[in-house]
Amino acid sequence: MPGRLYALLVGIDAYPAPIPTLSGCVNDVAGMAGLLRERVGDAALDLVVLTDADATRSAVAERCADHLGRAGPEDVALFYYSGHGSQQATPEELWDLEPDHRNETLVCVDSRTEGSWDLVDKELAGLLQAIASSGCHTLVVLDCCHAGDGTRDADDVVRLAPPDPRSRPASTFLGLAPEGASRPGIPAVSATRTGRWTPAGRHVLLAACRPSETAKEVTVQGRQRGALSAALEAAVLGTDGRPSYRDVLRIVTADVSSRVRGQHPQVETAEATELDRPFLGGAIPATPRPLTLSRLPDGWSIDSGAVHGVPAPIGDDTTELAVYPLGGETSGSPLATAAVSRVLPDRSIVTLTPPLDPAFVYRAVVTSIPLKPVLVGVVGDSAGAAALREAADHADEALVDLVEGAEATDADLLVEATAGGFVITRPGVTRPLVPVVDGAGREERTIRALEQVARWLRLSALANPVSRLVVDAVRVEVEAGTATVRAGGTLTIAYAGSDPPRFTVRLANTTARPLWAALIDLTETYGIFTDAFPAGSVALGPGESTAVELVGQVADGQWQAGTVSLRDQLMVVTSTIEFDPRSLEQEELDVSRMPSGPAATNRGGDPAGPGSNLERALSSTRTRRLGPRAGTAAVADWRTDSVFVVTNRPR
Template sequence: MPTLRALLVGIDAYPPPVPPLGGCVNDVLEMEATLRGRVPADALDLLVLTDAAATRAAVVTAIEEHLGAAGPDDVALLCYSGHGSQQAAPPEAWPQEPDRLGETIVLVDSRSPGSWDLADRELAALLRPVTSRAAHLLVVLDCCHSGDGTRDVSRTTRIRLAPSDPRPRPWATFLPGAGPAAYGIGHKPGTGHVLLAACRSSETAKETLLDGRPRGALSAVLGRALRESDGQPTYRDVHRFVAARIRELVPEQHPQLETSDAGDLDRTFLGGTICPRPRQLTLAHSADGWSIDVGAVHGVPEPTGEDTTELAVHALDGATDAVPLATAEVCRVLPDRALVRLVPDLDPARVYRAVVTSIPLPPLRIGVVGEVSAALALDSADQTLITFVDAAAGADVLVRAERDGFEVLRPRLPRPVVGVFTGPDRGPRTITALERVARWLRLSALRNPATQLAPDAVTVQLTGTTGSVSIDGCLEITYAAELAPAFSVALRNTTSVPLWCALVDLTEAYGVFTDAFPAGSVGLGPGEAIQVALTGQLSDELWRAGTTSVTDHLKVITSTLEFDPRTLEQPELATTAGDLAAVRSLSRPRSTLDRPLAGVTTRRLHRSSGEHPVADWRTSDLYVITHRPR
């Protein structure tokens, strides 16, 4: 991994006549904490200059020596949080400065006798050698560089614009390389050099209150982007995120992403020095109330009656194994976010971490064909699992009333789910079979639409006995005479955090098996892998009845915390309507993932008490088709 050489400069304590600020030191200290949390210690070389230490001489030396030491494999980062201003441009620079003013950043001693602001052309001259030596350079300027300082400042918003320096400045006071022909930092940066500026040249950079502390809008939102990112976004992705969030915080501020090479926009942010990790789901307050930052385009389902997506809410940087600060329920799903009800209410100035604890699982729609008799015992069904609808209304499963009993079918499938249930107890046994099918179909479709785990957090590879490897998540294997074919499933944790995985087998006969691992799920450390040897099976009973291929749906469940999938197990439905064994009861929960898993079995559960650690989780689907020729 390349080394990230970072210089962070933040100034609040400006001496008069420059007005002081309140959030610049907060900005760089949070950026320092964020970088230390996301970049390995041996790949980070960090220098922080705040207040009295951030003199013109110190900043110039730090750029030359600290950032200048970056090698061809390193990434350089300069973050400045403080006042921006302007100064009278020398006449020779007027062709480049139509308003005859040059942009500057204001250092702590800039307005002292004999000292000057750091002009944009000086900053460009200092960074030119860094750009030529390092693999990549990012400059973040959270300050004003506009002459328009006339906007009103509200009680909670401050503008980072110092008064212009009226002193005529001779060329002799500029740094070498910043003469009349030099371009400013905002003009023609070199290849591999990206500038993220807080605002347009006609706007001002704002400082506002967040989490009860003054912060620069750009710095706060950029820090959030780094904390929530999985480490693989491009500069274009980060700019899109930052621009959208700043619009929610302050008016009339549009961050700018500048580069001379359009290809730099699609570079990985900070050259990939940010380690991947699961992104956080956040909850924040806006004009229309509390909302989470995922919505319909992410797959968040609309509430189903009183059943809806539920979340536990924690401090943004807090652990999720404690009692949550609040719980939230989704009440309306918008395209890019979802509005929630919060109990109890929280500080609307803060941003919080949210983790899904339950998702709505609509009941299976059962259509009845033929005369319905009281023997079907409709009232005995678990209404959270199945509901009865008109057979022509798009039912998921059909029950055909025969002369002596009931037959269960699924539309568009070639054979019945199970044979005809007959006898005096045919009604209850039919209901039990329907509930089994409902559990199976719910589990088959189970996914977490609000997951922050990357799709490749755990990679999965299917391999057959002949060495054939699944490319699209589907593997076909074939019996060799009477010998059932073997295959293997390999799981690898690609993240930097421990993850737990379960492999659930959903068979065509509506069985659910979780015995791939002795404890149901297995823990994988960062980079760790495990391989499971399995066998494809097509029963003699089905084969003699004419079936020559079956499909096993293998569902991989990945979680940030340990969980127990064995509550999902149920035996297969036989081709004949014999006795139906009971389904395993709910075992002791280990994390909040156990609750949505239990919801596959029934929704007759109490609401989450918040006493269990909160897991983030996702599912992925594999299919193994086993052929047994006649």
């Protein structure tokens, strides 16, 4: 990670006559400033903004020298210009530096006034070479005409700053006077007679277009913007913050090409290896990349597919999404809703309601994901198997699908029908999951037991395949004595004589936004407990943490029956909004106490429906009869992480 980001942003709309005024340059600078403040943060950012009357030639040159010049070897310097580009005749003394005898220039607000000039490409290169000489990484973004062959234009209106007709002496060039003299505060830079002025060192130049093209303006959410600036902002917002320069060029070029014609952004550097560096040298920390929705030749699609864990539709049940502006909040009513119709390896095709403008990229948030029923293979006595199928047909929840024959080889669970009752196992495991289910009403009690196991299995595997919450958004640590494990790990604890072991679960919000977390205990005997926090979930502000003291237990009855070790899955559910998981609770599985009558209907909680997309996802682990999604449900981003605790109670 670099040290600090020193940024100089210049945007000019209010040019004095006869230079045509522009409309989107100040908007470009405001957008970039907001992006840097949000993604880099004030603690690591030194920002100077010059707009309109403040963006004089002397101010731009001096801020390049004294502000960007502060960047050290571990820092990053950014020069960002949005305005007119133009051309100017090259003084005869410098013809060997410019084969066509025409300089490319940036037009400052006072460039055409008496005693002032455009900022020539060679002057800018000299300033940047002095900045890069410290060893810092330097990025230059020019949202103007690249070679001065034109300037920003919009629609049919050509916004062209005419070439400066004045004859300009070489002595007015910053740092390029033939005698080597320089203005106060501006470093002298020796000229390299290469015919092209590209500063050496760790720098990258991102230009709006090719030399023969014009840089254009577009309307984005009702505001005028430079096509390059709008695309660059969307590229940073639409990634995890650390794409390489090659990635940025690809994304920006595709975006610009979809909006305007005859404009192809360009990247230049003195060292090709710089193109493989992260954008801005890595000054933007890795952040969760929003899920995006865009229109491609084969239709609307989200940028996540099978390799990201997006499940294929299961009958009429599929992944559903709410659609919002790319840079906007995901609170309030969405612009549209989408449903996944086909999952490809790298993305998923969706149907969109209502239609949206295909020229833009949007943000999508998952509101519902399909969950498969638990597949149960039935083997053994045919009469018993038939009776079990009949009981399943009359069950109200039907979280399980019973299969026989060849299909049973791929089942999640197996039920063997015997003369003495039903034996429930997992494929490849001979030890029954529960005691043999026998006696009166054993068919209904077996279905009840299977449904309880199914609820446990569905919840234990619940994950958001397209969550944009980073790993360790809420850091999970489980401690016992000197041992500590994090998410994905297993902690082994043991009784001390008859005293059960104690351990601590710590949850810490590592992000800059408030989050809510719940701790769900899934026991090996298919119980689900959510009582770690009185309200089910706990609010954690930025940097806040909480701790829960728990006890590992192997119940006396289990221990006396021969069980000496049990494993608990501690699932932490993290959400961007408040939620209540308490409707998930179920006691340990005990087939002797299972009622033998028809199962009570489980509609997933409150008849009014889940209050958010997360509560809907949690409720869907308990039933296949959840009903349509409420249009007013709040939309959260959420993720799950688990730690496993093995409790040993030796004989």
